[in-house]
Amino acid sequence: MAIQSATPYLILGGRxxxxxxxxxxxxxxxxxxxxxxxxxxxxxxEARRDLIMHAELRLGSAVxxxxxxxxxxxxxxxxxxxxxxxxxxAVTRRAFDALAEGGQVIQPLFDSPWGxxxxxxxxxxxxxxxxxxxx
Numbered sequence: 001m002a003i004q005s006a007t008p009y010l011i012l013g014g015r016x017x018x019x020x021x022x023x024x025x026x027x028x029x030x031x032x033x034x035x036x037x038x039x040x041x042x043x044x045x046e047a048r049r050d051l052i053m054h055a056e057l058r059l060g061s062a063v064x065x066x067x068x069x070x071x072x073x074x075x076x077x078x079x080x081x082x083x084x085x086x087x088x089x090a091v092t093r094r095a096f097d098a099l100a101e102g103g104q105v106i107q108p109l110f111d112s113p114w115g116x117x118x119x120x121x122x123x124x125x126x127x128x129x130x131x132x133x134x135x
Contacts, residue, residue, distance in 0.1 A: 005033075005040075006062050006078075006102055007064070007065055008021060008065065008082045009065050009066065009067070010064065010065070010066040010067075010082075010125075011066070011067055011068075011069040012052075012066055012067070012068055012069065012125055013068065013069055014068050014069075015068070015074040015125055016051065016052035016055065016067060016068040017050075017052060017104065018064070018065055018125075019066060019125050019127075020034075020052075020055060020057065022123070022124070022125070023057060023059075023064075025098065026095055026098030026099050026123075027059050027095050027098070027099070028059070028060075028095075028099075029057040029058065029059050030057065030058045031055060031056070031058075031063070032050065032055060032057065032058050033054070033055065033056040034055045034056075034062075035052070035053045035054045036049065036050055036052060036053060037049055037050075037051050037052075037053045038049060038050060040053060040055070041052070043090050043132050051068040052066065052067055052068045053067060053068070054066075055066055055067065059084070062084070063093070064082065081120065081128035081129065081130040082128065082130065083125060083130040083132065084130065084131050084132070085127060085132050085133070086131060086132070086133040086134075087134055088133070088134075089133050089134065089135055091115050091133075092109065092117055092119075092133035093109060093117075095131070096109055096121055096129075096131050099121045099123040099129055100121045100123075101120055101121040101124070102122040102123070102124035103122050103124050104121070104122045105119070105121050106118075106120040106121060106122060106128070107119050107120040109131065111135060112132075115134050115135070116133055116134060116135065117131070117132075117133040117134070117135050118130075118131065118132050118133075119131050120126055
């Protein structure tokens with residue numbers, strides 16, 4: 001098969017800038033690339049010029065992409081989670097707790113039967129994060 005990777009692409013409906021700042025704080029994300037609609041399209045309406053057309057965030061060796069989207073409506077995505085495999089349980093707990101601020105814990109972190117520290121949280125932007133970490 002020619003597929004090399006699958007990368008989560010978060011559509012944030014105008015809240016991209018806030019999400020980036022939050023993920024930098026909560027997950028230690030760094031911005032590897034960021035383009036605003038106005039940067040690439042001179043005819044872009046003034047109201048959308050500063051919205052994020054595309055951003056690439058690095059979380060360690062992982063990549064998460066995001067955009068404010070082509071319109072203000074956020075597509076429903078209740079059946080998708082971003083799964084994070086983490087090698088340090090302290091980092092897992094810290095990031096999980098940070099994302100839970102203003103969000104909702106779906107499954108508190110627990111010692112799973114498959115041998116990892118596991119939990120699920122939906123953050124303040126409506127994004128579901130699944131943590132799976134060594135204990």
